[in-house]
Structures are given as structure tokens and as C-alpha cells.
Amino acid sequence: METLEHADPNYTKFPARRRALRPDFAIMCGMEKTKQTLGGAPHAAPNVIELTDVRKTFRDFWLRPTVKAVDGLSLSVRKGEVFGLLGPNGSGKSTTIKMILGLLSPSGGKISLFGRPPRAAEARRRLGYLPELSYLHPFLTAQETLGYYAGLSDLPRAEAKARTRELLAMVGLSDVAKRPVGGFSKGMARRVALAAALIGKPDLLVLDEPTSGLDPISTKEVKLLVKALRAGGMTILTTSHLLADAQEICDRVMILNHGACVAEGKVSELGTSLEDFFLAKVDDAKDFTLAPFLAG
Amino acid sequence: MRAFLSVVGLELKALVRSKAALLLLVAAVAWTAAFPSLVTGDGTVAGARELDIHFSLGGVFALLVVALLASATGSLARERAEKRLQLTLVRPVGRVALILGKVVAHVVVGAVVLAVACDILAARVDLATPCRHVLAPILPSVQEEAERMYAVYLADTNTPAAVRHAPKATVLRLLANRAIDRYETVATNAVARWRFAAPGDAVRFRFTNTFEMRQDVCGVLRSGAAASVVSNTTQAVVLFPFRGESAELSFENRGTSALMFRPRRDIQVLRTADAFAWNLLRAYVVLVAVLALVVSLGLLLGACLSRPVALFVAFVTLVVGEMSPSVVEQYPDELETNLADRVGLAITRGAAAVTRPVSAASPLEALAKDECVEPASVAGLVCANLVVAPLLLALLGAALLPRKQDDLV
Ligand SMILES: Nc1ncnc2c1ncn2[C@@H]1O[C@H](COP(=O)(O)OP(=O)(O)OP(=O)(O)O)[C@@H](O)[C@H]1O
């Protein structure tokens, strides 16, 4: 991150003060044996995601630049860690994720996923993705949806069936497994999409606002799930607007504003609450201008 | 393979659950079943049969072309617009497999609907009626003949300078058209001879005279030791049962005036092949292959254009493909005078050249006339339309798809 430190005057590393991690994550998830790895991902672990000076400028039909969504972003996500990409609306979180997944081509810079270009089939084989909105095929049932994505991930049929059953039970949808997802509520659809992201046994899970549309209980369950998956060795990249949750589940976070990194570091080294820190970093984000409205 | 089958399954479910497949099936059944009572032929049994076969299946095929083209074009474009495609593209499934999976699903639906229509037709026509190979006389190719005529033109000192300086390709095209329609004359008491690949069971011919009026034709057909007297009128196409004994056929004009005929159009030998049922099967296979091509084209357009634009382009392509051969055929080269005409014709000729393999693949006319849909041509058409073209179009679509991704996510 040294280069960024020089490039961006606003760039901050978190204050280096250790904070005790809650010790009971792994026990809650029934995975005591991996407990000792919880003290933060080992530094020697290879990088699963590596972005170097990545830029993305959206252009219109005549190729004139319209939006500079990502501006010289460098980051690396290590194997086995939960990395949070935070930032106000429109700061470029989803765009970054889509470039990492090979859905968008960067205008500049270099991206590698498991040491390969993002569109390599070997990289995609190890990937699970939950998009911002669930984007399900409305005519498929929940079970068929998972079966479809299991097929796309080349899972053998018997294994796909078993895993579909397990995952539907996990997201609490076993009793509606045979209903078309077109009729599902937003939160139910979100659960199906989350299960679909996990069906291919990914090594890297990319979650774009995983808890959007979920009730508080489901949100808590998603947090538990993320912790359990991490304890099982999965690497997770997530975005979220719920900063308290992000603070709870992430090992490291990066705060984006206007497509550039304004702060990055280990959550365990953060002295204050992530929310206060976030607001201090991005309080220039004037999304709402309430004063005239309230006065009028 | 599993990923490919998943895509096929998804697309089939989409077609079935959107009721598109059901609607197509109902429309096809209704049209095929009701056709004989809707349309009456020329009063003859043979005429009614020909009309029935040609247009009941033709109607279903036209419906399938339009509906499947629209569906295939929309399929990928809609998934992209509704952003569902991104969930597929992050999986380890190739884009070619994705497009081909969708092609297969659409072709399966088309094949099933067409099979049902064929079944309904088969229930009311005689499946044992024999079909016949149609043999044309063995002649030099049209191109060879055009080249020969060109050489004669150039050797002739009276040939105008305009012809000499015109581009060779243009003159050759003109001469090729003449070669197809070139007339030969059989004077009174003269004999015209043709060679065929094999002897036949019948001869089909049409004689004319210089004045384009009806006139008696009188003469003798001979093939080996077999001979038969023919008498009828000019202008009419005549199917004359005549079992030849050699591959040679001759006609001696015993009439009072000279007769004219075009060797490439007006004389054929027919040779009994297999039953209508087999011919129907071959025609069916060709039609399904053409559907595969149409669907692949739709998917290619859907991969690289937005849905409304892709649909518009798809249907313009269909219309141009349907019409360009007849435009090219009917447009006399003499009218090619100004630049606009020349450009327009060049485009139409290009379209005709590209779509000729498909527009030439019209097995229904042959099927209706009980002419054999030749196995060799079936193999060629299946190879081109069901295998090669979808593969090439899918490769192209897969190459163009990522370029559109900035719009899709
Ligand atoms: N396909 C696109 N075409 C044009 N501009 C886009 C496109 N996608 C995103 N943008 C622009 O890029 C910027 C970053 O968008 P992005 O979706 O990455 O933000 P985000 O951080 O995910 O926001 P949110 O928290 O609201 O989801 C925004 O200004 C957005 O308008």
C-alpha cells in the first residue's frame, strides 16, 4: 500500500492498537479445531485477490468518459481472511467487485484472482458470488435454482442434490424448496442467492451487501455464517453499509470514497468504532442535503 | 458437459414455463389439422395433396422461424439487460457453451413442434407414395459455359468496347444468367440428345416456340431400345411416364415447326426413389437444421446488441435473406447504371450469396411434388446449418459478449 500512501494525501492506515478478538466465533460454529487461526490471517498466506493501480472509467456510446468509478485502487486479499470493502453510495465498491470477478474490464491497472486473470476458468471454478441484488430466474424453484448453479459449477449430480438440500436447510428454505423464486420475498430471494453463491464449494466468496433486505435475525445468521466459513478456511470479500457488522466480521477493511482508497487496515488495530472512523473519513460525502428541504 | 446441459435445461424450462412452447404447439396443431378444410386446391386430388404438404408444414415452419428467432434473440439480450447473466458468467462455464446450450434448447422445442405437425400430416397422406430423384442433363457448369461465351465475345471483333472494358466478373455474371436460361432449338425432323447420370422412369419436359403461343408438340422419345411417341402442346410442363433403357435420352421433333427448350430448366429425367415417409423424414431434418441456423443468428445478435435493436436486426436480416435471391434474379444488369443502383445491388448480391445456402434449402417444395429430398444434400445442409454455422456464430457471439459487459453489470 506504500504507493497509495504517497499518491493519496487522505490515505490513512488504522492506528496500530491491538483489540482483543471475540474468542468464541469458532466455537459458535462448531469448528473448534481451527480456533487458533483466528488471531488474524497469517501474513505468509498467498494473496487470493491482487489489485494494482486499477482504474475504471465508464464511457457513453461515443466513448466519452462519463463516470470515474474507480481511481487507482490497489489492494490485496490474503487467503483465509474476511476483507471488507466499505464506502458511501457510489464510491465504487460494486464496480471494484465486478472487475475482480471479470464482469467488467478495468480501464487500467492489473487484477489477479488466485494468481490468474479474472476470466480464467480455473479462477472462476473457485469463486462464489452474491450480487447486490439477487437476480434469480423467476420461473425456477429454489431447488432448481441451486441445481442450475451446481451444474454450471460442474458439480456431479448426486453431490449437487445433497448440497442443494443442505444449503436450503441452512438458509431456512427447505419447506419452500419447490416454489418458484419469482414469488419469493426480497429476503427469501436473498437467501436463495446466498445459497447459490455457496453451491460450488468456493474458496473465495464475494458478497456484495449480503445482508441487504434481510431481517435482523437473518442478518445475525449471515454474520454467523461468514464467521463459520472463515473458520473453515474460506476467503471472503464483502461490502456492507452496516459498519458495526463489518467491524464484527472483517479481519481487514478498506474504505473507498470517489473510487479511491481513503483508509485501509486491520480491524483489530482500530481504536474507535468503525462507524466513527468511517464518518470521520468520508464526511465529505454529501448524499443528502436536508437543510433546505426541512426548512421548506 | 454438465454446465452445458444445465444451460440447455434452464432454457427449456424458460420456454416451457413461459408457455411459449405450448402456444407454438397449439398453433402448429391447429394450423396443420385445419389446413385441408381452410384451403381448397385446383380440384384434383394430386393438387390438393401438393398444396396440403407444402403449406401446412410451410406455415408451421414459418411460424417456428419467426417465433424462435424472436425468442432466441431476446433470450441472451434479456438476461443481460436484467443482469442475470452476470451470475452465469462468474461460473466456470464457457461463453460458447452458454450460447450453444441456448441454441440446442430452442432447436429441441422447434423440432418437437415440427414433429407433431409432420405426424398430423402423415396421418392423412399416403406414406407409401413413392418419391423420385430428379436428374438434370449432364452439361458443363454454368460458370464454364459463361467463361466459354466470354472467350467467344472477346474473340469477336464486333464486340462493343463497353463489353471489352467492363469488369470481367460483371460480364461473367451476366453470361452465367444467360447460360441458365439459354435456349436450344430442335428443328423439324432434327434430334436433340441429352446424357443423364442414370436412366429414369419418367421424363419431365416443357417445350416452347418462338412465338410463345400454344402449338402442338409431336415427336419421339428414345432411350436405348425404348421409344415412345409424345404429343401435347407447347408451354405446358409435361410429366411423361417413360422407362429409359440407357442414360441417354433423345427427342426427335416430328412436328411442323421448330421447338425450343432450355437444357438447364426444361428437361429432366425422374427416377423412382423411396417412399414419402422417408422423404418427409429427410425434409424434417433439413427444416430442423435451418431452424438451428436461424436460432444461432438470433443468439449472436442478442449477444452483441440490446434487445429491441437485436430483434429489429434479426427480422431485417430474415426479410433480406428471403427476398435478396429473387431481387438479384429479377434485377436486370442493364439497369445497373448509377452509383446508388450499383451499391444497392452489391449489398443485395452479398446478402443473397450469404443466405443462398439457406434459401436453397427449401425441401417442402420438393416434398410436395414427391421429388426426392436428396440424402447428399440433406447431409450437406445438416452439416452446414446444424453444426458449422451454429458453432461459428456461437464463437463470434462469445467473442462479442464481453465487449457488451459494461452495459450488463
Ligand atoms: N454500468 C454503469 N454505467 C455507468 N456508470 C456506472 C455503471 N455502474 C456504476 N456506475 C457508476 O460508478 C460509480 C460507482 O458505482 P458502484 O455501483 O460501484 O457504487 P457502490 O459503491 O457499489 O454504491 P452502493 O453502495 O450504492 O451500492 C457510480 O457513480 C455509478 O453511477
Ligand SMILES: [Mg+2]
Ligand atoms: Mg454497490
